[in-house]
Amino acid sequence: MASYVLKRLLLMIPTLLGIIVITFAVVHLAPGDPATLMSQSAESSSMNEGSAKSIVEETKKLYGLDKPLPVQFLRWVQRAVTLDFGNSYRDHRPVMEKIWEALPITLLLNIITIFIIYIISVPLGIYTAVKPRGVADRVVSVVLLVFYSLPSFWVAIMLMVIFGSGDYLNWLPITGILSHGADKLPWYEIVMNISWHLILPIVCLTYGGFAFLSRFTRASMLEVIRQDYIRTARAKGLSEWRVIMKHGVRNALIPILTLMGTLLPALLGGSVIIEQIFSIPGMGRLGFESILSRDYPVIMAIATISAMLTLVSILLSDVMYKVVDPRITFDKREG
């Protein structure tokens, strides 16, 4: 087991390198570069063409963008191995600092979201699988389908109009995660204030996720319920609850667990649309704005960290398989 994990960790190095090379190339070869973008924004303040050009050249030199791409790449890698991702082109603050500001917000938002999705979807899926094609099953599947079909940007705006604008109700805040000046309050009031701000974004992030996961659980559970060992469990005299919860759910959860592996990178990425609509300064918004302004250091840092987390989470879900399913072994086959 330990040797397997070690082997997988070593295999990550070339994979990660490949991802970084491709990301670096794609980002740098995309049309538009930060220097030109900056001079364009300065152009409005009536500058002659010559000085604009020299500004572009100087900016390029400053950031090292005048060097050939391979050289730029090597210089970037050299610093990145010490976790120094440089400074942002936009506000010249260290990239890591910007990420450390945005990450906790996105993590908080997404962990709550995923927790709510799982805590509701999995029991719902099991429940509908135990009595398939019953009234409850049909009602649940129609409601979830409707939820699934509603685009989140539309729902976000409707919720803002209804609950936050003051036109109808003025119950909930609609921007940011903390009221202005609330940072001076005692900690429990800050927690309350943040929760208050998170209600609408979390509703928008969760409602669409129920459908997929609960249908997935239902399908997995239906498959398990018609297995012979469920009949054996009933023949033993176990109560229906024990049959379903002990012998059914444990087996049905195996495929659901793999889904968990894909969650970690999603946790970090954040939702661009929802963070943008609710003006939440999270990772989604940071990434989006960095791409628009060709802020290479920030883009590269986010891409590298996401790639690393993705690889780790894939490994984690493979190891998790072994934990829940005794049939899976990482050791070489005997005989």
Next chain:
Amino acid sequence: MTLLQVRNLTTQFFTDEGVVKAVDGATFNLDKGKTLCIVGESGCGKSVMSLSLMRLIPEPPGRIVQGEIMFNDVQGERDLLKLSNEEMRRIRGKRIGMIFQEPMTSLNPVYTIGNQIGEAIALHEGGSNKQVKERTIRMLELVGIPAPEQRMREYPHQLSGGMRQRAMIAMALSCTPDILIADEPTTALDVTIQAQILDLMRELQRELGMAIIFVTHDLGVVAEMADQIAVMYAGKFVEVGTAQQIFNDPKHPYTQGLLKSIPSFEKGTEGKRLPTIPGVVPSLSNLPMGCAFADRCEKVKDRCRGEAVSEDPCNVGRLVRCFYA
């Protein structure tokens, strides 16, 4: 002593294609410590029969529409079909154990053998963890699994097919039931293992004194195990008798056909074609009014098709569902 009296047991499945009469008016007795074999082709309702006795028919689409299953043990006589679900659960695994055809899929892959056997013991007998564990080990020893303390910590996939079926038997017998229902327990095993399992079942029957209902399509197995035999065709018992009666003096044309189609090593049979019963089993959802075997029967007459056959029209003295036996 009669342990089980089944009267007119009828199980039907209500499907889109119509009502499937999987078990149609089955009637039989089972004596304490004896073995009843239910024989028939695939799809004749044998498995539904055995699941009906345990009330494990998936509902819907299935339902036991009528009949009674009188079970007579130390607690007195009662009709299993009239018990509440709760009371029935106390019968399952405790008074009636069951083993199935496919020992691989019948054991839960994510729990150890010990856990699955101990679960039944803890449920019906109670006791401390240590007592449950000791009894589990005793059961594994009883069914001839070597190194039981180590085996009980293993998962089903780590055991061979024969070992798995032994573990299933240990589980079914862990609370010393009065009846063991075995639904084709040897079909998925190869022949030498099959013989071992049959020996084991007979041995345990002598030791523990339980009655066995053995469901199979293999007449060789029947010859080894049976005290009583019930031959089933298209959901109905067509002939019931002692092993001697069925093998030496079969009355129903279907039973006769089955016995004739056993390969024989006697002199004079070499090079000859093995006799078979022509035709196929009729669909259980569309059974004829008269005898279901009529289309395949050599002795068929007009009366067979037009009239329902009673249990013993020829007064043989036991159930032989044929007008011309």
